[in-house]
Amino acid sequence: MITGKNYIGNTLSANGNITYKTFNPQANAENETVYTEATSEEILTAVHLASEAFKTYSKISGTKKATFLNAIADEILALDDELVKTYMSETGLPEGRAKGERGRTIGQLRTFATLLEEGSWVEARIDTAQPDRTPFPRVDVRKMLVPIGPVVVFGASNFPLAYSTAGGDTASALASGCPVIVKSHPMHAGTGELVASAIAKAAQKTGMPNGVFSNLNSSGIEVGQQLVAHPNVKAVGFTGSIRGGRALLDLAAKRKEPIPVFAEMGSINPVVLLPKALDEKGASWAKTYAGSITLGTGQFCTNPGLILGIKSDSLTKFIETLSEEIVTISPQCMLHPNIHQAFKKNKTNAQSQENVQTVASVDTAVAENYAQQAVATVDGKTFLENSNLHEEVFGPFSLVVQCENASELEKVIANLEGQLTGTIISEHDEAAQHEGIVNALTERVGRIIFNGVPTGVEVVPAMQHGGPYPASTDSRFTAVGRDAIKRWVRPFSYQDWPNDLLPNELKNENPLHITRLINDQETKEAL
DSSP states (O other), X not given: OOOSXXXXXXXXEOXXXXXXXXXXXXXXXXXXXXXXXXXXXXXXXXXXXXXHHHHHHTTSOHHHHHHHHHHHHHHHHHHHHHHHHHHHHHHOOOHHHHHHHHHHHHHHHHHHHHHHHHOGGGOOEEEOOBTTOSSSOBOOEEEEEEEOSOEEEXXXXXXTTTTTTTSHHHHHHHHHTOOEEEEOOGGGHHHHHHHHHHHHHHHHHTTOOTTSEEEEOOSSSHHHHXXXXXXXXXXXEEESOHHHHHHHHHHHHHSSSOOOEEEEOOOOOEEEEOHHHHHHHHHHHHHHHHHHHHGGGGOSTTOOOEEEEEOSHHHHHXXXXXXHHHTTSOOOBOSOHHHHHHHHHHHHHHXXXXXXXXXXXXXXXXXXXBOOOEEEEEEHHHHHHOGGGGSOXXXXXXXXXXXXXXXXXXXXXXXXXXXXXXXEEOOTTGGGGGHHHHHHHHHHEEEEEESSOSOOOOOSTTOOOOOTTTTBSOTTOOSSSGGGGGGGEEEEEEESOOGXXXXXXXXXXXXXXXXXXXXXXXXXXXX
């Protein structure tokens, strides 16, 4: 049951007087439930509880934390149709998308549970003492990763489940041993509260400390600002706009104790069409990319918003086919009227730039909050000179840049901002003949794709979901996959510490039977 209240630890609370409702973009009407924004006092209580919970939760065994994460997954599944219907009513997204995203959320939680059960993720390193070494003895030093403290996670507008309340940031932070305070996204507060109730139930059933999780409602920026500024908050996870992520990064940097902000922000995900690939399969790739551009109404962080090629008859034919195909796809509902209005504004701004030609546009009447997809094209020289054309248009829109030659194409890529993904469309060994282009793209992205589409992010250990700024605020880390846990930990060393006082991960007898690096040799053996 949705109450509209905040979860302050395991207690429901609604002491404030600022209220709001979510919006159903399909019905073009507000939903019924009234949500109460968290007060300053409720924020302080949530952070205090998280700080107290950290003292015990950070020391809880990996197997017990794994039980907690699996219990969260079970409780989310138990929400069944209520969660799916609420999700749909707050996003305008179809049932299949709701169930698919729920499945991904469950999968992420269970992935981290498995990681914890095995235990080697802490990267235990042991260099034993060498008292007889000359000219100086060597001390005994042991290192492992330890959690950093309470984490604030901001829910994402475009993924109410997989990147929000119990999404990848929350799952990985809880797995690391850090309590989490979620700043719920106002567009899907009902979905957020339902998932928060599942986490609260799981925490109580598995004996987790009160305050290991809180969920705070907020219609504006004030709650988030107060959370990030609080001295007991030790890290931030954010998925959203460049402006929002940058504001949080700057706020965190100005603190007396600066803290890391792991923000995944804008990306236009350039796609490079090499000449032979266009000659051989240009029409096929055009059809594929019409589908990728419009998938999920273009509301993915990996939407291909920029397509790059070298001027030729084949590129012209590609643009013609892409234009023909994209207008045959039925327009779809966007997440919220505000997102729809921003899409129309940014699309119009891109189309109105000098030398930009709109080659395809759905101009027929559509229902409220439905996006009218479009494709535009521009020459490479103009693109290089006009930074406005480098900005993301969040929605079903893509810009095709026609370069004069391979040299200009390489220059265009080198002048892009950091991106989550880059794609090379190549025939046979063609990519090997354009090493400069491939290298330039590699420098600007976190993941490079060969003959595919960027939409779709597999939750696997090898996945990198992050990239050079502004794709993310720290390109060394990923927001997807098992390594996402590394954002919420720090390396910590024990020197000459008594064996019985060491954590189990570093004890001589290796009671957890994890893989450790002992004197430069990986092993599961005891010392």
